[in-house]
Amino acid sequence: xxxxxxxxxxxxxxxxxxxxxxxxxxxxxxxxxxxxxxxxxxxxxxxxxxxxxxxxxxxxxxxxxxxxxxxxxxxxxxxxxxxxxxxxxxxxxxxxxxxxxxxxxxxxxxxxxxxxxxxxxxxxxxxxxxxxxxxxxxxxxxxxxxxxxxxxxxxxxxxxxxxxxxxxxxxxxxxxxxxxxxxxxxxxxxxxxxxxxxxxxxxxxxxxxxxxxxxxxxxxxxxxxxxxxxxxxxxxxxxxxxxxxxxxxxxxxxxxxxxxxxxxxxxxxxxxx
Amino acid sequence: xxxxxxxxxxxxxxxxxxxxxxxxxxxxxxxxxxxxxxxxxxxxxxxxxxxxxxxxxxxxxxxxxxxxxxxxxxxxxxxxxxxxxxxxxxxxxxxxxxxxxxxxxxxxxxxxxxxxxxxxxxxxxxxxxxxxxxxxxxxxxxxxxxxxxxxxxxxxxxxxxxxxxxxxxxxxxxxxxxxxxxxxxxxxxxxxxxxxxxxxxxxxxxxxxxxxxxxxxxxxxxxxxxxxxxxxxxxxxxxxxxxxxxxxxxxxxxxxxxxxxxxxxxxxxxxxxxxxxxxxxxxxxxxxxxxxxxxxxxxxxxxxxxxxxxxxxxxxxxxxxxxxxxxxxxxxxxxxxxxxxxxxxxxxxxxxxxxxxxxxxxxxxxxxxxxxxxxxxxxxxxxxxxxxxxxxxxxxxxxx
Numbered sequence: 001x002x003x004x005x006x007x008x009x010x011x012x013x014x015x016x017x018x019x020x021x022x023x024x025x026x027x028x029x030x031x032x033x034x035x036x037x038x039x040x041x042x043x044x045x046x047x048x049x050x051x052x053x054x055x056x057x058x059x060x061x062x063x064x065x066x067x068x069x070x071x072x073x074x075x076x077x078x079x080x081x082x083x084x085x086x087x088x089x090x091x092x093x094x095x096x097x098x099x100x101x102x103x104x105x106x107x108x109x110x111x112x113x114x115x116x117x118x119x120x121x122x123x124x125x126x127x128x129x130x131x132x133x134x135x136x137x138x139x140x141x142x143x144x145x146x147x148x149x150x151x152x153x154x155x156x157x158x159x160x161x162x163x164x165x166x167x168x169x170x171x172x173x174x175x176x177x178x179x180x181x182x183x184x185x186x187x188x189x190x191x192x193x194x195x196x197x198x199x200x201x202x203x204x205x206x207x208x209x210x211x212x213x214x215x216x217x218x219x220x221x222x223x224x225x226x227x228x229x230x231x232x233x234x235x236x237x238x239x240x241x242x243x244x245x246x247x248x249x250x251x252x253x254x255x256x257x258x259x260x261x262x263x264x265x266x267x268x269x270x271x272x273x
Numbered sequence: 274x275x276x277x278x279x280x281x282x283x284x285x286x287x288x289x290x291x292x293x294x295x296x297x298x299x300x301x302x303x304x305x306x307x308x309x310x311x312x313x314x315x316x317x318x319x320x321x322x323x324x325x326x327x328x329x330x331x332x333x334x335x336x337x338x339x340x341x342x343x344x345x346x347x348x349x350x351x352x353x354x355x356x357x358x359x360x361x362x363x364x365x366x367x368x369x370x371x372x373x374x375x376x377x378x379x380x381x382x383x384x385x386x387x388x389x390x391x392x393x394x395x396x397x398x399x400x401x402x403x404x405x406x407x408x409x410x411x412x413x414x415x416x417x418x419x420x421x422x423x424x425x426x427x428x429x430x431x432x433x434x435x436x437x438x439x440x441x442x443x444x445x446x447x448x449x450x451x452x453x454x455x456x457x458x459x460x461x462x463x464x465x466x467x468x469x470x471x472x473x474x475x476x477x478x479x480x481x482x483x484x485x486x487x488x489x490x491x492x493x494x495x496x497x498x499x500x501x502x503x504x505x506x507x508x509x510x511x512x513x514x515x516x517x518x519x520x521x522x523x524x525x526x527x528x529x530x531x532x533x534x535x536x537x538x539x540x541x542x543x544x545x546x547x548x549x550x551x552x553x554x555x556x557x558x559x560x561x562x563x564x565x566x567x568x569x570x571x572x573x574x575x576x577x578x579x580x581x582x583x584x585x586x587x588x589x590x591x592x593x594x595x596x597x598x599x600x601x602x603x604x605x606x607x608x609x610x611x612x613x614x615x616x617x618x619x620x621x622x623x624x625x626x627x628x629x630x631x632x633x634x635x636x637x638x639x640x641x642x643x644x645x646x647x648x649x650x651x652x653x654x655x656x657x658x659x660x661x662x663x664x665x666x667x668x669x670x671x672x673x
Contacts, residue, residue, distance in 0.1 A: 064443065064447050064555065064556070066447045066454075067292045067454065086568065087567070112567060112568035115553060116568065139289065160292070165293060165294075165296070169293075184294060187455055187456075187457055188454055
């Protein structure tokens, strides 16, 4: 297995540039791989791509997801029961890439990567056409091994900022990240909320001063009103738990994909500036 | 060199593998702990509470009946942490961390608990220092340790059942971390063992090392010499590190940690991380843990809720690598037999956790194999386990 050589600007950068050129904030849906099953994840991602998702976050299920709220925890449990592993998520990414979906970011915890070996994982991610990797429990201080290996494979390492990040940490994260910066909108775990935190805009602007990378906001975004407010100052929004809950509630329904397209369009409309 | 290093590493183990939201709070905690342990006022206050509230120093008791049963001429001393307030060594750490929380201006503390001992010790100091308190406990453990659940509620703590995963200690830690990441501004997380992200493994060790410092003075006074071996059970590993640490430089003193062998070494039937585990990252730290080939954490089992955990403290992994400490395991049945034996021989009912250390001594310590002088850490008392052991023995304990 050899990794493709790193190209110029990656697919992630191009996706944000395209949205910006169209005067839009990018829409980044999140789903857990293998929930309700892998075949359905493929059709869900295709539906999201067709409904205008600019990037896709694919969650790798893990047994002990400390950063996730109950909705995403349940999705991970279902996926694990289906036998989904980091390896099958890489294979899924390769199939999706071959089918022409938006750029794919794997959202994962570190232990599955650690177990596979950061270099083995990074090579496989490159070969499978994964565009970015976000490891929720791997701060930049611990990311050295993985970061070097991903860079060699032309895969972005997306890092997170939180409301608790000090100015020093904002600068560290912005210096080390590639692809885009993921700003966590509030302290806490993943899960849909109704409001927009007051200090969010200031947080995004602080990151903006430290980097030229695109800045996406996630955690707690589920409503068009929130999307419109955040689109005024961010480059992308991540919608996770609202979508995962829709999948949970309609897993057996043949209408699932059309309901997902509808949610995607509802959230995409207010992103136009 | 004193470990951990500036990144919280013990060789390849330890570190700080947490979401970004917890990085600044962990840095603040590390600074607060460093400044507190260099502050004579803080140390004096901690010492005051350890003595006048927790009942330290705990006795070092020469257990001659146990030694006679063992044979081989080995003298056995029990470090009586079971006699500390709340019935286990856990109070040493919760007093230290509660004082630290107060120093940092936190008004709320949270904790995980397995057997309930750390939960009770946290609820106790929360009452003492007027801090709001929530304790996360797996539903399976709440069933096993119903008495401790009520004790925590008596002390004014909210006990939050955790229904995720295996419903034991690991899941309680995950849920406590989720609480902390949400309420980090006013809340301090009193982690109960030498686990988690830096500085917890080093900070909890510091607060527990009072066990070994006392034991070292006591054995020198009683016997005029150092022991040949120290024995302690290892769940996360705080009572064992607490006993071992004052003896690390006494290289002739053997350090022996005893893990939970459960009902056998097949996956899901034990918590012997060094026997069946590999290197991984869980709940903030890189250490030995029980996982499958894809990096998901395996379920564990032990008759003792306090040892029923998939990972071991990173410093233990380091001590094992360097050969300074050795680790072994005993089965559920051996631990329960030792629970009975100590009660009958010495009139001391040990916690099932501590009974693992006693079981190892009885199984492998005969014929003088551990030398002439041994200290065993009796980390907790067994009142909490009486109902469970009675059930195993086919006796139902009913209140009139």
